[in-house]
Amino acid sequence: MTALVELRDVSVDYAGHGGSVSAVQNVSLTLGENETFGLVGESGCGKTTLSMALMGLLPSSARVTGQLLFRGQDLLAMSEAERRQQRGDELSMVFQDPATSLDPTFGIGYQVAETVRAHRRVSRGESKARALALLREVGIPAAESRYADPPHRLSGGMRQRVVIAAALANDPSLLLADEPTTALDVTIQAQVLDLLAELQRKHGTTILLIAHDLGVVAQICDRVGVMYAGQLVEVAPVVELFAAPRHPYTRALLEALPSRGRRGRSLRVIGGQVPDLSDPPSGCRFADRCPHRMDVCATVPPLVDSDSRRRIACWLDPATRATAGLPPLPAAPTPDAPIAVGPS
């Protein structure tokens, strides 16, 4: 796997009154060329922050540390102008709510054409032709006749297609899709996921798909990263992650999902609450809720390769332990070990 993006120890803090919020802490991650990578985790765990850091679109209150490498170039070392250039050439983003990404007063075709012109010196005629081609590619029926329609004439699913068309205007090598289907109905969501998968196959675009719905990620991603309270806790190929989650949080999360096998039984509850990120625990951020907590968990477990395909940040894992010179635990807890603890 050739790396397109490499994050090394990336942390993001938001300054605010009454202290700072540690939204992302020491995240290391590699995105390969041609890969669809899913980033999952519950609300507030830092998914959007991380993707905005990649885009260079964080508010000025945010402080980013670590290294963000794109084709080996450190994004944080670039000037603002270089960054803008690089973003225009290589990156695109699709957000949850298509309504906010489109201007309500202009025709959808015109908006896509303008995006084309923003990236490339082309005539109006050429940009229109390219916009039409993009609209057709994302499956807008009768693209010519809809070209001048303002966004409100389109359904949510169609609007999201238009946003995706605009995002493809610069032929990006990395497409960041932040909850692109969360606002859509399931049948429409299925269509949009199909579209993303097809575009990925056709253009070889690397996609970073952010979702809180594990099902969405399971459908189209090659690999998945799980975040908890600002820390990336586990990274694995999608099949392996769902078949055999290793991090206690990933396991708990999967156990909390209603699924066919669990009908009529109660769902597993993760006791306790997500820590306050303005005053996070100093070690593993899942420690307060983790049934396996040990003394060493007061130190941040580094995210390391557990085997050739999986990375994990947990002091139960032999690879993480080895980084601190700790011997493997005598018997690793099985995936069935109880997760639920304490009152909810």
Next chain:
Amino acid sequence: MTEQTRTVIDRDPAPLLEVEGLVKRFPIRRGLFGSGAVHAVEGVDLQIHAGEVLSLVGESGSGKSTLGMCVTGMSTPTAGRIRFAGEDVALASRRGRADFRRRVQPVFQDPRSSLDPRWPIERTIREPLDAYRVGSSVERTARVAELMDLVGLPRHFASRQPRELSGGQQQRVAIAAALALRPELLVADEPVSALDVSVQAQILNLLDELRNRLKLALLFIAHDLSVVEHLSDRVAVMYLGRIVETGPVERIFSAPEHPYTRALIDAIPHADPGRKMSRIRLTGEIPSPVNPPSGCRFHPRCPVAVDRCSTEEPQDTQFDEGHSAACHVAAAGLAQRRSIISTISEGATS
């Protein structure tokens, strides 16, 4: 099916809630061309028995919330009948209607919108008791504590304000308040949609437990079908104001009859990469409820539509005890199966 098995399946014959031919239209003005109406709910029949969870599913705009609002009395139907415990709600006396509003309680998607941000949660939970003057002041205080226990809120939370609680805890408060008057039916409109997976699990467990402990009936409105499959006894699928299929949850999920139900179930993204998504993929969008398509409302998107679908509205066909769907093709399939069976059995007897 023999008479004997039928009696086993039949539960309490009198439903707690019975909705018949319910219609709700919203008049709209449309520019220069006069007025029209949003056909939000168009002739819905449904029943809920005590202690039963009936889920209402369907895409955005299909009329689920509108139906829920009519059932809780927050919205007045344009036509149709709602009977609660055998009594027609529209014909009830003022006292009868107040009684109905006590026995049927709503729970909404966003707990923040149903909680007063300035009130400590104890006051929110107590409010319905005060409004209906239930018991003495001391008894009300005791009932608040009991309700907090019931929904799993620690008692020391009593004086907290909503913003000091997590989303799941806020939803517990909303549920506690809804339970204060000992309702028999909760109408929960997307009660877990705004919550994270781990928090959602708590609320689903709570609803399940309440149903078992209090014999509470639940009209559960949701768009997440895995949640529906987990919690429901029966499922009703809505499309553009109509219930197109209704039946026991296992049947709806394993062998749906209506093509729309099949497409919905096929579109569920499963957290199981081995299980591939969607065999049937719907094209197109939900049409406008102002001008619903002729014939079967689903025909412009239906992958198996036949000629008559665009002209003739399909009627409900019963496929099994408590399982019916409105589809020409499914009905024809059933008729064919029946005729084959009868041919075989005739052949066997002759």
